[in-house]
Amino acid sequence: MENFEVIREDRKDISILRLKGFLDAHTxxxxxxxxxxxxxxKRFKIIVSMSSLNYISSAGLGVFMGFIEEIRENDGDxxxxxMSDKVFKVFDLLGFPALYQIYREETEAEAKYNQK
Amino acid sequence: xxxxHQRYRLKIPSITENLHLIRxxxxxxxxxxxxxxxxxxxxxxxVDEACTNVIKHAHKYDSRRLIDILINLDPQKMxxxxxxxxxxFDISKVKDPDLQKYVRESRHGGLGIxxxxxxxxxxxxxxxxxxxxxxxxxxxxRA
Numbered sequence: 375m376e377n378f379e380v381i382r383e384d385r386k387d388i389s390i391l392r393l394k395g396f397l398d399a400h401t402x403x404x405x406x407x408x409x410x411x412x413x414x415x416k417r418f419k420i421i422v423s424m425s426s427l428n429y430i431s432s433a434g435l436g437v438f439m440g441f442i443e444e445i446r447e448n449d450g451d452x453x454x455x456x457m458s459d460k461v462f463k464v465f466d467l468l469g470f471p472a473l474y475q476i477y478r479e480e481t482e483a484e485a486k487y488n489q490k
Numbered sequence: 491x492x493x494x495h496q497r498y499r500l501k502i503p504s505i506t507e508n509l510h511l512i513r514x515x516x517x518x519x520x521x522x523x524x525x526x527x528x529x530x531x532x533x534x535x536x537v538d539e540a541c542t543n544v545i546k547h548a549h550k551y552d553s554r555r556l557i558d559i560l561i562n563l564d565p566q567k568m569x570x571x572x573x574x575x576x577x578x579f580d581i582s583k584v585k586d587p588d589l590q591k592y593v594r595e596s597r598h599g600g601l602g603i604x605x606x607x608x609x610x611x612x613x614x615x616x617x618x619x620x621x622x623x624x625x626x627x628x629x630x631x632r633a
Binding site: 377398400429431432435436437440441442443444460464469473 | 506513528535542546587589592593594596598599601604609
């Protein structure tokens with residue numbers, strides 16, 4: 375049973391990954407692969423949009439942690455958007471808001487990239 | 491009708507594919523216990539984290555192994571005991587995470603134990619590698 379999906383959209387130099395379903399230790403490798411694919415293509419300006427993400431465990435949060443340093447070293451970032459309150463709570467419990475920019479809408483994250 | 495002591499048990503192959511089933515099982519019982527949605531989801535997340543640890547660290551992704559989940563429900567609390575006979579690691583020695591350090595070191599893990607401790611009211615461990623490792627998670631039912 376497939377209960378997780380990553381849908382990618384490239385807009386100029388920005389890539390949006392829209393997460394759908396349940397992100398746990400079983401599905402995290404799929405998300406990890408999507409990030410690695412972007413890095414392989416030297417696309418470091420990433421927005422992870424989560425309006426259809428129902429669930430996240432620490433395995434999913436680990437993917438954000440594992441690559442952010444290298445992405446920022448390449449003048450990129452992972453900006454987060456469209457989180458439900460439920461998903462935000464998990465990020466918040468672990469202190470992610472101090473290290474990651476979190477936006478209500480994808481467009482706000484996109485505008486932030488375009489400001490530079 | 492006053493709820494009496496009830497026991498539920500799930501023995502399930504130790505594979506990440508089953509995490510979804512484990513969470514559904516926990517949510518159903520937490521609902522029966524009268525927990526609201528937020529608490530049901532917190533309990534399910536804590537159990538997911540504990541089972542993920544068993545699959546990764548105790549059983550090292552050996553799908554022939556089983557995770558044993560026992561739930562005791564009484565009018566005061568829901569208590570979940572997760573048992574494995576794998577190598578495991580001593581959870582009591584795990585420090586609280588330093589997110590900035592983890593990010594600097596590009597670490598992918600180390601957050602699960604902290605989440606379990608934060609989400610549950612009481613967490614107890616028993617660590618006997620190869621014999622029996624147990625983690626007991628308790629959430630109290632508040633009227």
